[in-house]
Amino acid sequence: MILSEEIKKSLLAAVWFMFLTFPIMVIRVNTVQNIVEWRWKNMLLVGIAGFFGSFLGRSFFRQKEKGEKKADPNTISVAALVQKITGNQRLSRLALAVIAGFVISFPFAFSLYQINIMISALIYVMLGLGLNIVVGLAGLLDLGYVAFYAVGAYAYALLNHHFGIGFWTALPIGAVIGAFFGILLGYPVLRLRGDYLAIVTMGFGEIIRLILENWNAFSRGPSGIAHIPRPALFGWEMSLEMSTKYIYFLMIGMVLFTIFVVNRLQHSRIGRAWIALREDEIACQAMGIDKAKTKLTAFALGATWAGMGGVIFAAKTTFINPASFTIWESVIILCIVVLGGMGSIVGVVSGALVLILLPEYLRAFSEYRMLVFGVILVVMMIFRPGGIIPDVRRTYQFRKEEH
Amino acid sequence: MEPILAVKNLSMNFGGLRALDRLDLDVNQGEIVALIGPNGAGKTTFFNCITGIYTPTEGDILITPPRNSVQRINGLKPNTITELGMARTFQNIRLFPKMTVLENVMIGRHCRLSAGILGAVFQGKKVRKEEERAVTDSYAVLEKIGLAQFVNDLAMNLPYGAQRRLEIARALATEPFLLLLDEPAAGMNPQETQELNELIVRIRDTEKISILLIEHDMKLVMSLSDRIFVMDYGKKIAQGAPREIKSNPVVIKAYLGEEFHA
Structure with a gap:
């Protein structure tokens, strides 16, 4: 009885899917021979996949509902594992040692291609951690984050081009310019929240990109800037391989530095104010927190990391043009934060590694990348709305007071 | 001695709507003062005005923090007012x-x-x-x-x-000298209300913090407060000790109702 009901529902879903995908999966216009191909086999495949997909999906949902009722321990295993590891000193030391060993030996064990992929993943870790300050902690939905990344990259490229300023000088300058632009964006959006803020920041990101694209005299437009020098090490001439490894370790250092700073900020007076702002803006102000100042520091500090990330990106690729800074980048960085776990450092790091490394290693499926991306996002939001590794609040121990 | 909070002639307009109409109110050091009135009388608007969430259209809000001189706080930001020593709670928990x-x-x-x-x-x-x-x-x-x-x-x-x-x-x-409570007993059962009553008195007695509260629970208001202000349609319609308010015909008509009197 129940089974037949289920089969009926699944059949319906299958028919619906066949209908929906009919135009793209079945009809194909062959422009060479000017005929229309009807691929009925695809329709059958979609039907079968739809049937089993909906059948499994619904049984999964039912399981989830059951699990929620009695708090199934299996569903929170990742978070529980991380908790267990960080909670136990010996385990956490062991885990750290393993990670450190892997990180140090990585560039010597893998090819140049792999190292390059890892470097870009690490840049995204840094960007994710920076955006995490704005979105995850302060709760300000920023869709124009890539603008600060672009500002950092162009700051290094242009300063180097015009004044011959080196990487190490450009890095702090990029950070400062990033922060400046963060405040520049922060001021007009002080009163905005939620969707309105998202729209304005998105517009800001596009403005920066359009300026870079069209102001030829300033940024050389779409052709971009080439021959940006790689980071130097006391004027030592390095081969491409050496320099890539160098950037790799530089990036590891930057990520560690970012984690250190963000972690300290998060558990400080400033970090608490950000979280309070995210939780309830009116109550936060009524409790004596300066809303404007708190928002501006969040924007500025978030943008600082994007600025530095931009400088490193420019140094790594030696060529930049506006095409690297489209809104799509902002969306990916936002996905890293949301998927990883808003406000959680471990979450954002793992989110960045998963979202950047997976597509690289799944090149075979590159045609379906967007599809997989969408499916992952939907599934994550249903089953783990808090992200891969959600944020856990710090607890304090007090001895029982004697009365 | 100066009252620690003195509100004079306070008006607040929302477009054409006059939510507060030339309101006067004062709180002295160590007092528990209640603000009562029917729903929509403007009590919470009044709180929002004196805590800086709204900027009042007219009038003066003067505070005298302990060991400090009189200060006009109209239009200051909420966080500045909290820093000066007035802290509030919210009607719907925030x-x-x-x-x-x-x-x-x-x-x-x-x-x-x-x-x-x-x-x-x-x-x-x-x-x-x-x-x-x-x-x-x-x-x-x-x-x-x-x-x-x-x-x-x-x-x-x-x-x-x-x-x-x-x-x-x-x-x-936040170390306030004046605590503003917006319906602290809303949704509480009788025992919780009783505990709240004791808590408020304790805060006043041990912490030396004066209290201004909005409340609908008349039992609590009458037993707790030193003075009561009654509002209706943005205007103050009465003020005085609980005993006077209880028997004030205007208040009974506007808010308390006949059965309370019985």
């Missing part, structure tokens, strides 16, 4: 749901701490000391209010009555 109970109270300490960005990153001796102090101070406030058992729980997981008390704890952590 805690920080995903922060722990202790962190909620520590937010209250925020304006009495000073660590900046660099301080937070480098965590020098001074900052670490300050942070430790903030934790112990906040814990002390929780103990006073009787919430110490929940210290590491998320605020959203607290029972309703405890959430109401946590709002008071958070407000107390």
Whole structure:
């Protein structure tokens, strides 16, 4: 009885899917021979996949509902594992040692291609951690984050081009310019929240990109800037391989530095104010927190990391043009934060590694990348709305007071 | 002696709607003052005006913090007013749901701490000391209010009555001289209301904090307050001691109703 009901529902879903995908999966216009191909086999495949997909999906949902009722321990295993590891000193030391060993030996064990992929993943870790300050902690939905990344990259490229300023000088300058632009964006959006803020920041990101694209005299437009020098090490001439490894370790250092700073900020007076702002803006102000100042520091500090990330990106690729800074980048960085776990450092790091490394290693499926991306996002939001590794609040121990 | 809060001729217009109409009110040091009136009379608007969430159209709000001179606070930002020493709670609970109970109270300490960005990153001796102090101070406030058992729980997981008390704890952590409570007993059962009554008196007596509260629970208002102000349609219709208010025909007509008198 129940089974037949289920089969009926699944059949319906299958028919619906066949209908929906009919135009793209079945009809194909062959422009060479000017005929229309009807691929009925695809329709059958979609039907079968739809049937089993909906059948499994619904049984999964039912399981989830059951699990929620009695708090199934299996569903929170990742978070529980991380908790267990960080909670136990010996385990956490062991885990750290393993990670450190892997990180140090990585560039010597893998090819140049792999190292390059890892470097870009690490840049995204840094960007994710920076955006995490704005979105995850302060709760300000920023869709124009890539603008600060672009500002950092162009700051290094242009300063180097015009004044011959080196990487190490450009890095702090990029950070400062990033922060400046963060405040520049922060001021007009002080009163905005939620969707309105998202729209304005998105517009800001596009403005920066359009300026870079069209102001030829300033940024050389779409052709971009080439021959940006790689980071130097006391004027030592390095081969491409050496320099890539160098950037790799530089990036590891930057990520560690970012984690250190963000972690300290998060558990400080400033970090608490950000979280309070995210939780309830009116109550936060009524409790004596300066809303404007708190928002501006969040924007500025978030943008600082994007600025530095931009400088490193420019140094790594030696060529930049506006095409690297489209809104799509902002969306990916936002996905890293949301998927990883808003406000959680471990979450954002793992989110960045998963979202950047997976597509690289799944090149075979590159045609379906967007599809997989969408499916992952939907599934994550249903089953783990808090992200891969959600944020856990710090607890304090007090001895029982004697009365 | 100057009243610690003196509101004179306060009006607030929303477009063509006059939510507050030339209102006068004052609170003296060590008093518990209640503000009552039917729903929509403008009580919460009044609170929002004196705590800086709205800027009043006309009138003066003067405060006299202890060991300080008179100050006009019209149009100041809410956080500045909290820093000056007026802390409030909200009618519909506005805690920080995903922060722990202790962190909620520590937010209250925020304006009495000073660590900046660099301080937070480098965590020098001074900052670490300050942070430790903030934790112990906040814990002390929780103990006073009787919430110490929940210290590491998320605020959203607290029972309703405890959430109401946590709002008071958070407000107390800002070291106010005047505490503004917006319907603190709303939704509480009789026992919780009784405890709240004792808590408010205790805050006034031991912490030397004056209290201005909005409340609909007449039993609580009558037993608690030294003086009562009654509002209707944005105007003050009566003021006085509980006994006078109880028998005031205008108040009975507008708000209390005949059966209360019986």
